[in-house]
Amino acid sequence: MKTQTTLSKGEPDGGASGPIMRVRGLGHSYGEREVLKGLDFEVGRGELMCVVGPSGVGKTTLLECLTGLRRPSEGEVLFDGERIEAPPRGLAIVFQDYSRSLMPWLSVLDNVVLPLRSAGVARDERERTAREALAEVGLSDFTGHYPWQLSGGMQQRVAIARALAYRPAVVVMDEPFASVDAQTRADLEDLLLRVREHLGITVLLVTHDIDEAVYLSDRVLALGGKPAGIRSLLTVDLPAPREQVATKSLPRFAELRSQVYRLIRDV
Amino acid sequence: MTRTPLRTAPPGVRRLVNRLLALLVAFVVWHLFARGPGSSSGFPTPLESMESAVDLAGTSVYWSNIATSVETALLGLGLAVLIGLPIGLLIGADERARRSTQLILDFGRTVPAIALLPLFLLMFGATRSLGLVLIVVSAVWPVIIQASYAVGEISPQLRRVGQAYHLTRWHRLRYLIAPSMLPFVFVGLRIAATISLLMAISSEFLGGSDGLGYLLLQAMQINDTHRAFVYSFTAALLGLVLNLVFVLLQRRVLWWHPSVRKGGAS
Numbered sequence: 458m459k460t461q462t463t464l465s466k467g468e469p470d471g472g473a474s475g476p477i478m479r480v481r482g483l484g485h486s487y488g489e490r491e492v493l494k495g496l497d498f499e500v501g502r503g504e505l506m507c508v509v510g511p512s513g514v515g516k517t518t519l520l521e522c523l524t525g526l527r528r529p530s531e532g533e534v535l536f537d538g539e540r541i542e543a544p545p546r547g548l549a550i551v552f553q554d555y556s557r558s559l560m561p562w563l564s565v566l567d568n569v570v571l572p573l574r575s576a577g578v579a580r581d582e583r584e585r586t587a588r589e590a591l592a593e594v595g596l597s598d599f600t601g602h603y604p605w606q607l608s609g610g611m612q613q614r615v616a617i618a619r620a621l622a623y624r625p626a627v628v629v630m631d632e633p634f635a636s637v638d639a640q641t642r643a644d645l646e647d648l649l650l651r652v653r654e655h656l657g658i659t660v661l662l663v664t665h666d667i668d669e670a671v672y673l674s675d676r677v678l679a680l681g682g683k684p685a686g687i688r689s690l691l692t693v694d695l696p697a698p699r700e701q702v703a704t705k706s707l708p709r710f711a712e713l714r715s716q717v718y719r720l721i722r723d724v
Numbered sequence: 725m726t727r728t729p730l731r732t733a734p735p736g737v738r739r740l741v742n743r744l745l746a747l748l749v750a751f752v753v754w755h756l757f758a759r760g761p762g763s764s765s766g767f768p769t770p771l772e773s774m775e776s777a778v779d780l781a782g783t784s785v786y787w788s789n790i791a792t793s794v795e796t797a798l799l800g801l802g803l804a805v806l807i808g809l810p811i812g813l814l815i816g817a818d819e820r821a822r823r824s825t826q827l828i829l830d831f832g833r834t835v836p837a838i839a840l841l842p843l844f845l846l847m848f849g850a851t852r853s854l855g856l857v858l859i860v861v862s863a864v865w866p867v868i869i870q871a872s873y874a875v876g877e878i879s880p881q882l883r884r885v886g887q888a889y890h891l892t893r894w895h896r897l898r899y900l901i902a903p904s905m906l907p908f909v910f911v912g913l914r915i916a917a918t919i920s921l922l923m924a925i926s927s928e929f930l931g932g933s934d935g936l937g938y939l940l941l942q943a944m945q946i947n948d949t950h951r952a953f954v955y956s957f958t959a960a961l962l963g964l965v966l967n968l969v970f971v972l973l974q975r976r977v978l979w980w981h982p983s984v985r986k987g988g989a990s
Binding site: 543544548557558562563574575603605 | 881884885887888889891892903980982985
């Protein structure tokens with residue numbers, strides 16, 4: 458498919474090997490309060506990793522440090538071998554609150570196009586890329602709409618399309634499906650799996666939902682404790698493709714989810 | 725007979741008919757008042773007022789003085805915005821500045837500008853400058869206050885979008901910051917516009933420089949209630965027109981805002 462070639466060719470690795478992200482001795486404190494401490498892990502190319510932990514454990518702080526939106530007080534994050542100081546060009550973020558992360562004064566298409574305009578992509582190309590990204594999330598018929606004319610799930614799909622059109626090597630998502638109803642959430646999860654399969658991008662997703670983490674992930678990073686550290690980094694050996702009913706009724710799924718549950722609850 | 729077609733008429737027509745009916749009732753009450761209790765003080769009937777209005781509409785003095793008042797109001801509004809907007813933005817951009825200027829702003833907006841009129845009259849005399857100064861002194865506050873709020877209303881989430889997606893400085897200003905602030909600045913502008921018109925006419929009335937307010941003063945001095953009435957009505961109509969202009973403007977520039985847009989939630 459043509460979509461695949463255009464949308465994924467932005468990967469900066471050019472087929473390089475080794476992890477796309479490397480986290481070394483990461484820690485962060487707000488004044489006296491230590492939130493994160495001693496995190497070491499790597500995110501492989503094309504991997505889908507979920508960071509899961511209870512509310513208030515410091516997931517958002519971790520995400521901010523990983524994306525360069527916040528400077529960690531200890532350690533470093535390497536993106537494609539380079540230390541992150543600001544959000545790197547090869548990384549796109551999908552925020553939790555879609556209603557506040559999309560611009561109501563811009564159409565769906567223009568919301569997706571704007572970052573490409575800033576990047577100096579030629580008009581024809583940026584329009585094409587944006588339309589492909591919107592097609593990828595099933596919103597081809599809504600390019601002329603405004604975000605507020607769409608349902609919550611569709612708005613979050615616009616935000617995902619914006620991230621995809623940016624042609625990132627890594628998409629980082631902060632509780633992306635937390636503000637939509639259960640059915641929409643399941644649909645969006647499957648959409649994410651499809652898109653990721655199709656484009657071969659790396660996804661790092663932060664969630665408090667253990668089921669979601671196990672269902673989506675290649676590996677789950679369980680965060681817990683005060684200050685929060687890595688409880689476990691476990692490989693999810695569930696067969697692909699995942700399917701909402703079949704996958705979630707596997708005995709292995711239940712095992713994994715109770716394992717993660719114990720990891721992040723027990724101190 | 726007449727009721728049946730009205731019921732089946734489209735809602736727009738029905739609304740118009742209802743409004744005209746209300747207007748008619750008002751005219752009748754007015755007429756009865758002017759003929760009865762108001763007759764001793766020379767209170768004009770609606771018909772008499774309309775006659776004077778038609779007479780006045782044929783004179784160039786009437787129109788040129790209206791033009792003068794509107795010009796003064798718009799000029800003053802322009803000055804208030806030019807002065808107030810940058811100050812408001814600067815104050816709003818800094819938390820400390822916002823807190824430390826709170827008192828001055830509250831004080832400034834509560835001082836009735838009319839109370840300063842004698843002072844300004846001594847300084848500027850009965851000139852247009854008097855009106856302009858009065859307008860600026862009273863209309864600059866809502867502009868400053870709303871502009872300083874506006875800065876705080878840019879969502880941190882959108883700022884991060886700008887950061888994460890490497891929007892250029894210009895794109896951030898044009899597509900992120902300016903539209904976020906517009907609803908708040910617009911409210912300030914609208915309040916300031918109303919004040920400007922009010923102050924323009926008041927200053928002419930009290931200070932005696934040309935304009936609708938001066939015509940009103942003259943009519944009052946020679947006890948010409950009929951004309952005074954027409955001038956008051958003219959001032960009210962100007963206010964209505966100004967309001968209408970802003971409603972239309974709002975629809976044009978804030979069409980995406982929850983207060984204006986049609987359809988969709990949140």
